[in-house]
Amino acid sequence: xHCENEWVRAGVHTNSIEGxxxxxxxxxxxxxxxxxxxxxxxxxxxxxxxxxxxxxxxxISLALSSRLSQRIA
Numbered sequence: 001x002h003c004e005n006e007w008v009r010a011g012v013h014t015n016s017i018e019g020x021x022x023x024x025x026x027x028x029x030x031x032x033x034x035x036x037x038x039x040x041x042x043x044x045x046x047x048x049x050x051x052x053x054x055x056x057x058x059x060i061s062l063a064l065s066s067r068l069s070q071r072i073a
Contacts, residue, residue, distance in 0.1 A: 024047050
């Protein structure tokens, strides 16, 4: 999209995915230091979950525990 001078389509920005990749790389290097290829998908899912909840008023631990209790019930 950049090569066509198009950065926004239907409200979706290229900065959104670039920001996510940046956050993913910083999380892996800063928090986990390295990630085995075998478990990469699990780390990506966790970081994606955290990224989606970053603007929530509810703490991540509380949101996670309520979702787990719903799955158990």
